[in-house]
Every structure is written in C-alpha cells, then in structure tokens.
Amino acid sequence: MVAGEEADPSEMILGGGRLTPGIVKIGQTVRRPKSAFTRTLLLHFAQAGFDGVPQHLGRDELDRDILEFLPGDVPAKWRALTDDQVAAAGSLLRRFHEASQALAERLGGGPVICHNDAGPNNTVFRHGRPVAFIDFDFASAGDPLDDVAYMAWSWCISSKPTRGYVASQAHQVRVLADAYRLSAAQRARLMDAVHERLVRNEYFWTARASNGPPVISGPPPTEVLAWTSAEKAFVARFQTVFAAALA
Structure with a gap:
C-alpha cells in the first residue's frame, strides 16, 4: 500500500504468514500475490478431484490470485498433536x-x-x-x-x-x-x-x-x-x- 493511501475496508489481513506479504481475505476468498505455479497446481488438483487444497478462482483487478477461503482453524505455531x-x-x-x-x-x-x-x-x-x-x-x-x-x-x-x-x-x-x-x-x-x-x-x-x-x-x-x-x-x-x- 502506498504511504497515505487508505486500506480497503473490505480486506482483512490474514495473520500467520511469515514470508509472503499482501495476503488478505475478502468475503469467502483469499487474495495473494500471483504465482503461475500455484495457479497451475491448484487447477490440476481441481481437475484431479482432490479437495484437500483451496480452489483457484482466477485473478482480480489487481492481478492477485483469488483462492477459495477454506473455513477451519490453522494453528499459529507448531505444537503437540494427537x-x-x-x-x-x-x-x-x-x-x-x-x-x-x-x-x-x-x-x-x-x-x-x-x-x-x-x-x-x-x-x-x-x-x-x-x-x-x-x-x-x-x-x-x-x-x-x-x-x-x-x-x-x-x-x-x-x-x-x-x-x-x-x-x-x-x-x-x-x-x-x-x-x-x-x-x-x-x-x-x-x-x-x-x-x-x-x-x-x-x-x-x-x-x-x-x-x-x-x-x-x-x-x-x-x-x-x-x-x-x-x-x-x-x-x-x-x-x-x-x-x-x-x-
């Protein structure tokens, strides 16, 4: 975001990411910096019928990848598991x-x-x-x-x-x-x-x-x-x- 520019109120910054900036949630979608490989991978999984990843829904007007938002919990840190x-x-x-x-x-x-x-x-x-x-x-x-x-x-x-x-x-x-x-x-x-x-x-x-x-x-x-x-x-x-x- 440019200095002095107001944030889009519809965008919610998603926490947890350590290395990739600019990941936000809009409605039931996630917007991320575009990645040709991620797009190829997720479209392949959709075609293969694998549901253990989000769907790739295209690109938005800012040329960001639009991904399906998967409801659930994502642990912030590694921890003991059963x-x-x-x-x-x-x-x-x-x-x-x-x-x-x-x-x-x-x-x-x-x-x-x-x-x-x-x-x-x-x-x-x-x-x-x-x-x-x-x-x-x-x-x-x-x-x-x-x-x-x-x-x-x-x-x-x-x-x-x-x-x-x-x-x-x-x-x-x-x-x-x-x-x-x-x-x-x-x-x-x-x-x-x-x-x-x-x-x-x-x-x-x-x-x-x-x-x-x-x-x-x-x-x-x-x-x-x-x-x-x-x-x-x-x-x-x-x-x-x-x-x-x-x-």
Whole structure:
C-alpha cells in the first residue's frame, strides 16, 4: 500500500504468514500475490478431484490470485498433536502426492509435487482434524520422502522438553509412516531425510539472516536458525530411538 493511501475496508489481513506479504481475505476468498505455479497446481488438483487444497478462482483487478477461503482453524505455531491428527495428516499428504503425480510427470524433477512446507501452520483443521493444505510458495516437483520428513519433524518431533518424551515422539513418527504407507526402504531412509531437511533449513535461515528480506511476523531469522540447530542436534542425539520405532 502506498504511504497515505487508505486500506480497503473490505480486506482483512490474514495473520500467520511469515514470508509472503499482501495476503488478505475478502468475503469467502483469499487474495495473494500471483504465482503461475500455484495457479497451475491448484487447477490440476481441481481437475484431479482432490479437495484437500483451496480452489483457484482466477485473478482480480489487481492481478492477485483469488483462492477459495477454506473455513477451519490453522494453528499459529507448531505444537503437540494427537496420534489421530498425525495419522490424518499422513493420509492427507499421501493423497496430495498421489493427486499430483500426473503434473509432476509433465514437469519433471521428481515423481510427485512436494508441498515442502506442510507443517500444522499450513494446514486447515476442522473439528480437530487436518483436512487441507494451504500456502504453496515452496511447492515443487521432488521426492515424496522429503515431504514426509518435513512432516515428521513439524508434526511429531521437538527438542522442547514440554513436547514430551522422545519415545512418544518416535511412536508418532511411526504413526505417520504407517498412515502415509511408507515402504521398508523409505522407512530406513526417513530419519536421514529429516536430518537433511534440517540442514537445508539451516542454509535457508543463514542466508535469510545475512542478506534476506525481513520476516513479516514471528521471531527473527537468527532465532529461527538457533532453534533449527537445536532441533538438528536433538534428532542426531536420538537417531537410534527414532530408527528403532520405524524398524
């Protein structure tokens, strides 16, 4: 918005977004900066009959993407979740990947389209159950195990003492693997994939802290980087516990 310009009273700024500015709700729609890939992805899902994402409804007069507003609750932060919620998330991610396969085949780069940020904070819950994913800024073709690894971390694993015993976290990683229907070979690679994702997060937030644009909300990049490093050390420390649960 230009300095001195009044905000449109019909637009409600949506909270929760950390990296993408200009996301607002108008009526039962969400307006976001346009993304050709998001448009392609959501139109593909609509054609495939997958209802676990919002519909793409076109572009508005400001050339923003118009997305369906999905009613429900979106957690502001990662938190402890139940086994049933983790299982439902794993099943939802499996359906997301299966519905994306034809598009990934056309694009190349991997067998499925990965969300790449499928944490609880990018998931719509209804009656306590995860039913849809939102925010596809990082989506791309890739290895489905990358998405499962990110979900294992963001839904099941935490170095914070308040998040419970490691054995309970490892059990939830097993619940996720079962719900997604990981193969034996994928289960053997899962915790290595979690570690690799944490390393990638360190690179991302290191660059963001040194020369990237500021985050819109939440802690600064340096704080996120320190937390990510603590999470990586936690996963490495208890690697055998997690691996045993998956065996």
